[in-house]
Amino acid sequence: MAIPCPNFIASEKAAMEAGLLLPSSSLSQLILTQDDLKKIAAYKAVEYVESGMVLGLGTGSTAKHAVDRIGELLRQGKLKDIVGIPTSTKTHEQALSLGIPLSDLDSHPVVDLAIDGADEVDPYLNLVKGRGGSLLREKMVEGACKKFVVIVDESKLVNYIGGSGLAMPVEVIQFCWKFTASRLQKLFEESGCVAKLRTLGEKGEPYVTDNGNYIIDLYFKQSIGDLKAASDSILQIAGVVEHGMFIDMATTVIVAGELGLTVKDK
Ligand SMILES: O=C[C@H](O)[C@H](O)[C@H](O)COP(=O)(O)O
Secondary structure: OEEEOOOHHHHHHHHHHOOOOOOOOOHHHOEEEHHHHHHHHHHHHHOOOOOOOEEEEOOOHHHHHHHHHHHHHHHOOOOOOOEEEEOOHHHHHHHHHOOOOEOOOOOOOOEEEEEEOOOEEOOOOOEEOOOOOOHHHHHHHHOOEEEEEEEEEHHHEOOOOOOOOOOEEEEEOOOOHHHHHHHHHHHOHHHOOEEEEOEEOOOOEEOOOOOOOEEEEEEOOOOOOOHHHHHHHHHOOOOEEEEOEEOOOOOEEEEEEOOEEEEEEO
């Protein structure tokens, strides 16, 4: 999707660094794709990174730009002594290929800063994550960080969690997953919940996470109300490993949109 950006002045530096703008060109003439917006948000987030930090490296098409940028700054010597903690095997491979030194929470239990995308952001900076399947490791790493900067294009903004009508993922163990799915659906029947196993390809094989589990995607017709209560109820179901609601975790959300960059702090 190409988006005209008449007022992108606030994002000028990030757009220039992302290679989307020449010093002489005018932002008002730019036509930016959704991926360009993701890149601009990611480059802005990397401005929060300082040498010596332990960094949570997010997963997904937006976070990928941030990891690329961190790799580039390390290569240029503008960042030094970074330790990255990847939130998925995919990000692990990307970071390795960029030469970013890697570790894990066992060795580095305190993370200075994590940068990651999101599938939904509500007005209170609560998130849905995990449509790419990486919610469990993301929640572990991002739950251990001092600052959690979320990067999204404006299509991810919702009035309430579940408001996009798209999936809220729940990671479950494979054993009797249908039973777990029916318990999840029943839990939110007043919100018109439909629970579906995430599958892959034409054969409809179950999608298997990095942790060897399945994902049950929950679709809601209306708000599920109190998120903390919903979270507690989901986590009480035996068979559930983790859910994709990230409640009160983001400290900053950077939104790239038609009118430029918006930085929302908690
Ligand atoms: O499991 C995937 C992660 O939670 C992603 O950060 C999230 O799905 C957003 O991904 P994208 O930046 O590709 O929209």
